[in-house]
């Protein structure tokens with residue numbers, strides 16, 4: 001188990017799903033954890049549970065991410081890990097039918113939100129000599145799915161942001177890694193199932209992994225084993241990776 005005693009971590013999209021499980025996993029590893037999402041009461045409850053601190057905010061707004069990073073630094077004097085986890089699946093619609101504003105909102109959250117997080121964290125991490133910026137990626141970045149043009153395009157862009165960050169900032173001690181979790185049993189996957197639109201929606205619920213698995217993988221990537229994946233995307237579908245993280249196959 002990676003020891004993150006005293007490390008300061010900020011997790012976006014921590015009101016439920018993978019983000020909430022990650023916040024718990026980072027706290028268990030000893031980190032001081034900031035949790036952010038739009039649902040204030042959910043992040044307040046989680047912060048109380050794990051002894052962390054909560055911020056309500058919208059990652060689609062650059063100022064909200066700047067505020068969250070500034071508040072973490074004000075309180076703890078540093079930021080060691082940013083987990084760019086928050087994301088949305090919708091709009092689930094064909095290219096010709098998708099609502100223009102909804103489509104743009106997915107880009108604002110899944111792509112620009114990740115940029116906003118990186119942009120806010122980078123100066124702090126550079127000044128302190130380094131840090132880790134993780135993204136929760138998706139196989140959808142590499143393979144189109146019916147009705148998911150906004151999700152696939154935004155995740156493809158976010159994957160390139162991880163590569164760009166690694167390219168620009170590895171020399172400053174910035175560790176940029178993307179984790180592609182496979183399918184995970186969360187509210188997002190439930191929305192996909194209810195849409196009935198493509199093969200992912202038809203999957204039996206039992207094939208989805210629990211959110212605790214990507215959570216543990218994200219913690220693992222903050223340890224020395226993560227160093228071989230800088231600028232890369234780690235797939236949790238890979239049995240070798242699962243074993244290295246310590247997950248049941």
Ligand SMILES: NC(=O)c1ccc[n+]([C@@H]2O[C@H](COP(=O)([O-])OP(=O)(O)OC[C@H]3O[C@@H](n4cnc5c(N)ncnc54)[C@H](OP(=O)(O)O)[C@@H]3O)[C@@H](O)[C@H]2O)c1
Pocket residue numbers: 012013014015016017018019036037038039040042057058059060085086087088109136137138139180181182183184185186187188189
């Ligand atoms: N579940 C899967 O199978 C799967 C597979 C591959 C990748 N992923 C990725 O994993 C990440 C987490 O997904 P999940 O399955 O845990 O989804 P989820 O259960 O729907 O949770 C999404 C989280 O993101 C937050 N969020 C959404 N929009 C936000 C915004 N504008 N600003 C701040 N927070 C926002 C939500 O909180 P609020 O609504 O309170 O803001 C919530 O905490 C996403 O990036 C997703 O694309 C999931």
